[in-house]
Amino acid sequence: MNGIEVNNVSKNFGDTLALNQVSLNFEPNKIYGLLGRNGAGKSTLLNIITNRLFPDDGTVTIEGLIGTENDVAQKKVYMMSEKNLYPKSMTCQEVFKWSKLFYPNFDLEYATKISNQFGLGLHKKIRTLSTGFSSIFKIVIALSVNTPYVLFDEPVLGLDANHREMFYKMLIEKYSDASFTAIISTHLIEEVATILEHVMIIKNGEILINDSCESLLSSGYTVSGTAQQIDAFILEKVVIATDTLGGLKTATVMGNIDKDIVPLGLEITGLDLQRFFIKLTNEE
């Protein structure tokens, strides 16, 4: 079997249920978004896939191999974690060299090239890196390891807008060059939405949405106009959010729209993903 399969995985921390019977399939050569609010279970799931945590229940298989305590399976996966797990006294370059020992396909030349593009000093010690450069340092490794599966846990933490843009572009370039499976866990949905092929939204340890990005985006729309018009228009429609500003109103509506029946004066735009996401993951 290809890809990473997560079968009925549950995980408790004390009396907190972090993952509740989660089943997912990550296919080869696709870019996935794992979206959820802080504490939704994103990192727990990634940590279980990469065998840093044991599930209480369920299994993970990587290309058909059981992922738990299995070096052959785990060598196929690299995870860039939110935490920095590298020895603090090492320099970036030393870590790159060590990485090549663990991941034989690690591309030192590429790592050096993109470090320079980011402005990351190769001779800097890990402990001296700022939050932003600490993320960049981990991004460089993740983009250079050349494993079939690369997991990014909150990759753009502390990165400024320029560096975020650079990261997304490098990721696409890398992916076009030689396809791999990228799983990006983030709560910044707007920023990554165009890159993702498939979206998984997780809330309280359960998967709420598991769908292609395109069908998710076409599952709803935003309509704006005068409050009176909007109120009439959204009658008997599935409305997930409305905003009123004086006599004007904007509504996020689920479902398809027949453009021929849109009354004059109403403006239709695409689904507001961020609003959709906030609404979906809000605690009731």
Add this chain to the structure above:
Amino acid sequence: MQINFEDERPIFIQIAEGIEDGILTGGFAENGQIPSITELSVNYKINPATALKGISLLVDEGIIFKKRGVGMFVAPGSVSKLRAKRKRSFFEHYIKKLVAEAKKLEITSEEILGMIERGYKE
């Protein structure tokens, strides 16, 4: 060309229309090469599968053709083909919107005609 996420049109359609615009304005000449899927996806920060889907639309319509191992090119005759296609949708896309806005502003059809003539002269 701009990719607008808020747009109601799916991104692959926006890519296809952006390339069409480039051909119509002469940015991409007939028989000339257009950017590769990688260049498009990196430049617009979109998934390569999305870019491919947009380009495939144009390939299916005979606007773009692929030369294996070389790249993608604008087919001869594309400009007139695209003009004809855009003319067909001109009423839907532009006139309807224009009239809707004009009605909102209580502009009469005579006034619009006057403005259109002025527009052509400027």
